[in-house]
């Protein structure tokens with residue numbers, strides 16, 4: 001498969017990394033052609049990330065003579081999703097030069113990255129790929145990876161309009177029941193939010209998500225979180241009882257770099273009591289959050305969810321646009 005004049009070697013010097021950052025910028029531009037609301041990035045944004053990856057992990061390049069055809073890298077996450085050590089390749093850490101045989105290149109690079117991960121004790125191989133990088137998705141699938149996470153986004157203004165249309169459509173069917181009160185969560189809600197959060201953790205622990213060692217925030221952690229600047233949570237309340245919540249904040253370390261920026265509100269917690277699902281509560285909570293984003297001058301909203309989470313994937317796929325997919329492969333000793 002490998003051309004006789006092509007070779008894989010580690011990227012390290014400034015020149016190598018600058019070339020890779022240029023390819024990263026081209027791949028990102030392609031992503032933004034399909035999803036123009038994502039924040040712009042340039043090679044200068046990717047260079048320090050690639051330098052970090054070369055220092056802390058590994059970045060391999062496939063070369064034809066002196067030309068970089070493609071690169072891919074990884075670093076070690078000590079306890080990936082509470083499941084043990086994993087090698088992880090972020091979405092910006094894989095790109096190919098125009099005209100390169102991308103599918104083959106990514107597979108060749110993975111063949112050389114996998115032993116590095118094993119040496120580091122990482123039997124879980126994971127990563128993320130732009131939703132527009134179809135060759136990466138195909139190459140990963142045919143190397144034994146499966147999609148485990150959807151990362152998605154939508155401009156807040158566009159989302160507010162879509163939600164208003166969905167609400168109007170649902171009203172027309174007469175399927176919506178009693179209307180709980182929607183309001184911003186306060187510190188006094190910490191106990192009730194902890195109760196709902198532990199139900200969310202139980203949902204993620206149950207089939208088919210089967211996430212190990214899930215746990216929600218306790219009341220003390222909720223009170224601390226609610227007091228943090230830039231956080232927002234809304235609740236649906238009926239006769240003094242909370243039926244659901246939605247929380248969001250600036251994108252955290254586990255959210256793709258593609259949506260990081262001062263303009264983004266990242267959703268990272270959502271739950272509605274099972275007995276009250278499909279009544280439009282989720283829709284109403286998201287509408288309140290979109291209005292909050294717009295009122296705070298935040299133009300973009302993002303979310304991620306497990307692909308195995310049936311309800312969540314169905315909900316988010318209706319209102320958000322996927323920009324990246326998280327992948328995972330299990331190997332053994």
Ligand SMILES: CC(C)(COP(=O)(O)OP(=O)(O)OC[C@H]1O[C@@H](n2cnc3c(N)ncnc32)[C@H](O)[C@@H]1OP(=O)(O)O)[C@@H](O)C(=O)NCCC(=O)NCCS
Pocket residue numbers: 170200203269270271272273276277278279280281282283284304305306309310311312314315318
């Ligand atoms: C995801 C969740 C919060 C949605 O809350 P909800 O109040 O039931 O959602 P809504 O009633 O507002 O649904 C709005 C639309 O989303 C879609 N949707 C929601 N749940 C769905 C499901 N189970 N299957 C298919 N579509 C679904 C539908 O298009 C629905 O509109 P419709 O009922 O008119 O067809 C709820 O299912 C839940 O708590 N799930 C468990 C916790 C969880 O997975 N949280 C998300 C973590 S990322």
